[in-house]
Amino acid sequence: MSSANSAKRAHKPFALVDCDNFYVSCERVFAPKLRNRPVVVLSNNDGCIISRSAEAKALDIKMGAPLHHITALIKSANVAVCSSNYALYGDMSERVKQTLKQFSPEIEMYSIDEAFLRLPANPELTLCASDIHQRVLRWTGIPVSIGIGETKTLAKVASRIAKTSPSRVCNAFEQTSLEQTSLERIDRDKLLAETPVTKIWGIGKRHGTWLKAQGITTALQLRDINDEQIRRRAGVLGLRTVWELRGRSCLPLTMTIPTRKGVTCSRSFGRRTRNREQLREALATYAARVGEKIRRDGSAAGALTVFLMTNRFSNEPQYSKSALLTINPPSDDEKTLIQLALAGFERIYNANYRYQKAGVTLTDLTPINEVQTDLFPPSQTSRAPEKRETNTTQNAAEHSKSLSHILDSLNTTHGAGTIRYAATGIDKPWRMRSNYRSPCYTTHWSDLPLIPTLY
DNA sequence: TCTGGGGTCCTAGGACCC
């Protein structure tokens, strides 16, 4: 089969730069005592493991393992445990991005810990990748692995191999027109043969199981599958993955941040609750938070969804319900969003269940300055006495909107939650757990690391 | 007692409307 060789070759290689054990690496930058020992970072609510150091992986601690399942091992192996600290990780991610921009203006931050780069065609690709590795490590303290290929999917495959390579680089780009000088270039068929089909970007559990049933267990076999067969089963997305494995680039670099379709804030509670007031407080809090997010983006929401659910792992009766409310005209106003969330809550609340999780989603987002105002506002059609009243109503709406922005600036300057609506609660007994939280070393003045005086 | 959160895209059935 020569499809890999006959496929049209992309002009410039894609590199995937992937931070190693990113959250653990961030924690280690400012806490050297965490180096050379097993470390794990927990999900929100201190629920399960979402990042592991190499030492923790060696202990066979699994990704996604619930903390309470491995408490004995944590203790016996002296594993350091951190709650997640997204303010720190987001800031470190930005530093990595700024460093990578030195190497190519064509960069896509794909996730908090991964970036695709389009590198200039260069006979010394492997050397260039080593430079990237060195500089990111020196400037940010974060170790990265780098995979290179004709397509994003091939770069991903290569980056997985890079993780186990001493140089942390795997170059799978087939350079025909350029002089190949690197000794590290890998035979791509061999690379694909070593990659289990379930490790390919875009192939999840379900499709992986089906492929195995067809006798397809490696990336090499998937690359050579019949187009129609994969399209029928996995749709155009599956077909695209196969073409990408053949070296035909279907997924371009997206350098502009796509406008978001929706924004969600949802949390599991510290403990299950059926308490109406607590649930209202939680939902008001989540509504306030999504409001903050869209105001930061300069968007207004045209719809709000609120949802409640019971614990899916328990034997208790299950209940999961959502309510969608339209916001007309679209708004970013905190008070409006809180009121709608609470109205939605009243539609779905059932006191017979204990709830584990709740959330608020905003959708139909439009730029705030493009929001259509009402074509026939009451003030234009009503007579004088009513006119005064509607003006008052409109003023109240304007007032409330600017109030939201004042809240934002106060909370930005003086810390989150400085000023907030009383509906969001005071004690918040439903709040999630976060018992092992590290300081916000890089984003809070009060958390700046201090260097002790030595004399 | 204890099992994350935030996304995108797709499908599918029922209600409802013209």
Added chain:
DNA sequence: TCTGGGGTCCTAGGACCC
């Protein structure tokens, strides 16, 4: 001989990603 059909909205869930 014959039970229309095409659109949107809502809700729910599946599949995938980090």
